[in-house]
Amino acid sequence: MGQRHQLFVIARINGRYRQLAAIHHQWLYGHTALRRCRDTLNIFGNKTNRIPLQQELIAASQKDDDFWLAAHDDPHKNEHVPFPFIMTCLVTGTSFNLDGYYHGVLVEPFYMAYDEGDNNNGKSFAYMSTSSPPLPTRHVICIGTAYALTDSRGTRWLKGSLNSTDILFAGITVFDITTPDNPRYCFVDFMGMESEREVDLHTPLSARTYLEAYYELDNTTHNEVGLLPLVESFQSRSLITKEALAETWPNGAWEYQSPSNVDSTDPPDLEGLDNADKLKSLRTLAMDRLLEMLLDPSEQDIQSLLAEADHLNDFVPNLRRRLYNKASTLEPSATNIGLLQKALEGVTTVDLSLFKLWSAEHLSAVLSQLRTGVDGVKVLNMSNMPDLTEPELAAIMKLEDGKTTSHINTIIILETPKISLGFVAKYFGKHDVYHSELFRRALHTPYSHFESPLLPALQFDAPAISQLVWVGISVRQCWYTRLRLQDGHYNWNTLKFSTSVERNCDDEDQCITYTTFMLDIPLPIAKTIQSLRRLLQYMPAVNTYPYEDVFMAAARCFTTTSVLDDDGYSIGPLSQSLLEDRRSHRGSETAGSGKNQYLKPGHWTIILIHEAFDAVNQNSVDRGKASYAAEDMVPASKPEKRFRYMLAQATTDASNSGPRFLTVDVPTYIDSVLKDDADQIQTMKKWWAKETADVTNGMSYYDEQDAHAILDRVYSKEGFGKVDTGANSD
Numbered sequence: 001m002g003q004r005h006q007l008f009v010i011a012r013i014n015g016r017y018r019q020l021a022a023i024h025h026q027w028l029y030g031h032t033a034l035r036r037c038r039d040t041l042n043i044f045g046n047k048t049n050r051i052p053l054q055q056e057l058i059a060a061s062q063k064d065d066d067f068w069l070a071a072h073d074d075p076h077k078n079e080h081v082p083f084p085f086i087m088t089c090l091v092t093g094t095s096f097n098l099d100g101y102y103h104g105v106l107v108e109p110f111y112m113a114y115d116e117g118d119n120n121n122g123k124s125f126a127y128m129s130t131s132s133p134p135l136p137t138r139h140v141i142c143i144g145t146a147y148a149l150t151d152s153r154g155t156r157w158l159k160g161s162l163n164s165t166d167i168l169f170a171g172i173t174v175f176d177i178t179t180p181d182n183p184r185y186c187f188v189d190f191m192g193m194e195s196e197r198e199v200d201l202h203t204p205l206s207a208r209t210y211l212e213a214y215y216e217l218d219n220t221t222h223n224e225v226g227l228l229p230l231v232e233s234f235q236s237r238s239l240i241t242k243e244a245l246a247e248t249w250p251n252g253a254w255e256y257q258s259p260s261n262v263d264s265t266d267p268p269d270l271e272g273l274d275n276a277d278k279l280k281s282l283r284t285l286a287m288d289r290l291l292e293m294l295l296d297p298s299e300q301d302i303q304s305l306l307a308e309a310d311h312l313n314d315f316v317p318n319l320r321r322r323l324y325n326k327a328s329t330l331e332p333s334a335t336n337i338g339l340l341q342k343a344l345e346g347v348t349t350v351d352l353s354l355f356k357l358w359s360a361e362h363l364s365a366v367l368s369q370l371r372t373g374v375d376g377v378k379v380l381n382m383s384n385m386p387d388l389t390e391p392e393l394a395a396i397m398k399l400e401d402g403k404t405t406s407h408i409n410t411i412i413i414l415e416t417p418k419i420s421l422g423f424v425a426k427y428f429g430k431h432d433v434y435h436s437e438l439f440r441r442a443l444h445t446p447y448s449h450f451e452s453p454l455l456p457a458l459q460f461d462a463p464a465i466s467q468l469v470w471v472g473i474s475v476r477q478c479w480y481t482r483l484r485l486q487d488g489h490y491n492w493n494t495l496k497f498s499t500s501v502e503r504n505c506d507d508e509d510q511c512i513t514y515t516t517f518m519l520d521i522p523l524p525i526a527k528t529i530q531s532l533r534r535l536l537q538y539m540p541a542v543n544t545y546p547y548e549d550v551f552m553a554a555a556r557c558f559t560t561t562s563v564l565d566d567d568g569y570s571i572g573p574l575s576q577s578l579l580e581d582r583r584s585h586r587g588s589e590t591a592g593s594g595k596n597q598y599l600k601p602g603h604w605t606i607i608l609i610h611e612a613f614d615a616v617n618q619n620s621v622d623r624g625k626a627s628y629a630a631e632d633m634v635p636a637s638k639p640e641k642r643f644r645y646m647l648a649q650a651t652t653d654a655s656n657s658g659p660r661f662l663t664v665d666v667p668t669y670i671d672s673v674l675k676d677d678a679d680q681i682q683t684m685k686k687w688w689a690k691e692t693a694d695v696t697n698g699m700s701y702y703d704e705q706d707a708h709a710i711l712d713r714v715y716s717k718e719g720f721g722k723v724d725t726g727a728n729s730d
Helices: 030-045 047-061 065-073 084-095 207-212 220-224 227-232 242-248 282-294 302-309 315-325 334-343 360-368 390-397 421-427 436-440 475-479 525-541 548-559 576-584 618-628 666-674 678-691 707-714
Strands: 004-013 016-025 105-108 124-127 138-141 147-151 154-158 169-176 184-188 349-351 379-381 410-412 432-434 465-473 496-499 511-518 560-563 569-571 604-611 642-650 661-664 699-701
Touching (some): 004 030, 004 047, 016 242, 030 169, 030 207, 047 379, 084 105, 084 436, 084 569, 184 207, 207 227, 282 302, 315 334, 334 360, 360 390, 465 548, 465 707, 511 548, 525 548, 525 560, 525 678, 548 560, 604 707
Parallel strands (some): 004 169, 410 432
Antiparallel strands (some): 016 105, 124 138, 169 184, 465 511
C-alpha cells in the first residue's frame, strides 16, 4: 500500500553525472513531497553541512570507473553505502520534521535506477530495467492500459487510459548536489502518477507543476493550508535539467520531453570561461609576483617581503588561496609552515587534508599557533587521507590522556580508514565528529539488513550522555488510582517495570513499559541540549503510539546538531541503537532491550517520562475517565498527556546509605559539565531559557520528589540493569 516514491541524489563527478544515494518512501506525494523536498534542499544547502558534503564529493571523484560499473555487476557489492553522510542527509530530510512529521524510509543501493523502485500494488508484470547493465528483474504496478516498450533505446512507459484504483505511484524526486551551496531539484513522473491531472512523462517537473497535478492552487481551501507559500518557497531554487537526467540515466526516454515544460535554464559552463584574454591590473600582477617570491625556496629575504606585504589589505586571503592551490605539491619547509600559519590567522575552519607531503609533525606545528584562545580554530578537516594513522592524528591534535588541549569542537575525518571508531570514542566524545564508519553504522540496504549482525556497542568516554531511557505510562494507568499515592504521584515502588522487548507482567495495569538505549554517537553538550529541546518540542505534537516511533524520532532529533533560522539542520550520525530496536526487536547490548545496562559514574542518562503516551491528545485522556475511573476514585492529580525529562548520573557512592543517583535539569547539567567555562555556561543557559520560555506542562523537567524511585526501578540491582560503581568493566 501507499503512494510510493523514490528519492535520488546525483552530482557531476569528473565530467559526468553519477548517482550517489537512493531511498524508498512508502507514502509520499502531493504537498508532503514538496515539504520533504524543501527540507532536504535546506539540509544540503546548509553551510554547516558544506564541508562534509564536499569531502564526499571529493571521495566520489577519486573512485575509478570499475567502482561505478562493478556496482551493477554484483548487487551485493558497494552495499555498504559508499557516501554515508550524503545518505544520512537524504534520510533525515525526507523522513522527519519538527512540525510533527515522521515516516520511515528504506535505504536502497546507491546505483538503483530511477525506474527500479518498488511501485507494485498487486497488478504487476516483470519488466527490464533501463539501467545498463540491468539489476535483477523487478515488478511495477500496471497502470490501466499503460505498457512497457523495449527497443534499442531502452525500456520506457507509454501511457493510455488511466485507472486510478490501480495507481499507487507518486513519482520520484531527484537532488543535484554538484554545487552544495546551491542544490538543484526536480520531480519526475515516468509512468503516470495517482493525481488529479496528468503531467508530461520523463520531464523535470517544478514544485508548482508537480503540486498542480494534485491540487487546484487557486482553490481557497488549498490556500488556507499554505500551499501557495509552500510553492513560493521554491522560487529561489534551480531546477535540474533534462540533460543532467539523461546523463545520469542514459537509457531513459528523456528524448521525448517537451522543451516547453522545463521552467529552468541550464547552469553556466564555468569550466568554459576563457580568462586568457583578460588583462590583469598592475596590482594583481604585483600580488602574483609577491606570492611567487614568497614561495620561492631560493628567496632569502622572506621577512622583509612579509613586512611590506602586511600593509596590503588583500594579502592574507590571496596568500591563503595560493597556498591551497599548490597544497598537493607544496614542500613542508619552515618558511612554508610560517606562511600557512600567517594565512590561517583568524580562520575558524581549517582544512589540512590537501597538504599531502606534510607529516603529522608539520601539521601539528601549524595548528600549534592557531589552537589557543576562544577565537581559535573550531573546525578541523582531515578527510580523504587514507594513510592517516591514529598516532599521527593524536600528534596533530595534541591528544593527551584521552583529552585534546585545543578549542576545536568539530573534527571531520571522512574516508580515513586507519582511524578506528574505538579511537574516535576514546578521544572525541565531546566533539562533533564526522567519520565515515560512524555514519555508516545505522545505514543498511535491503541486501545487507537481515544478513549483518548488530555492531558492538560504541560508548564514548565521560562526561557523555551515554544512555536514553523512555518510561511510558498508558492512559489506563494514568486514571487508575490504585497505582497512585495519596498526593497524586505515581507509586513507582509498586509498579512493575518491564522492557519493551520482554514484557513479563501478570497484571498489565501495573506493568510500566520502559526501554534503555546506549547512545552510540558523540553528544557534546551543545548538541545534547539542542537535541533534547527538539525532542521535547516534537513529542507533544504527535501521537507517539506505537511507542517505537519515540525511538525513531529520537534518532532524528539527536542527528540534527543545530537549527539555523529554520533553514535546515546541521547533520550528524544516526544512532544505530535507536534505529535497530524498531527494525528488529532482537534485543542486545546495542539495541534497546535494557538488558545488562548500567549507568557508570561520570556518564549521564536522559530519562523521558511519557504520560498517556497512547493518547492522541488531552481530550482522549479526559475521555478515559469514564472507562478507567469511578467517580469516587478520581486521582488527586488530573491525568495529563505530557512529556517530561530529567538528566541523571550515578553517584560515586552507590551504597544503601546514600542516594544512588544525582538528578538535574538542563541548566544544572550545564553547570556540572562545563564547570569553569563561565562564558560558555552563560551562552548555553541563555539559549535554553529562550528556547523553553513557552514550555508548558506538556514538556518540562520532572521535578517530583519521587524521581529516584523511577531510577531505582530502571537500574535495579536485581533486575535488568545495575549501577556500576567503577568495578565493572566496559
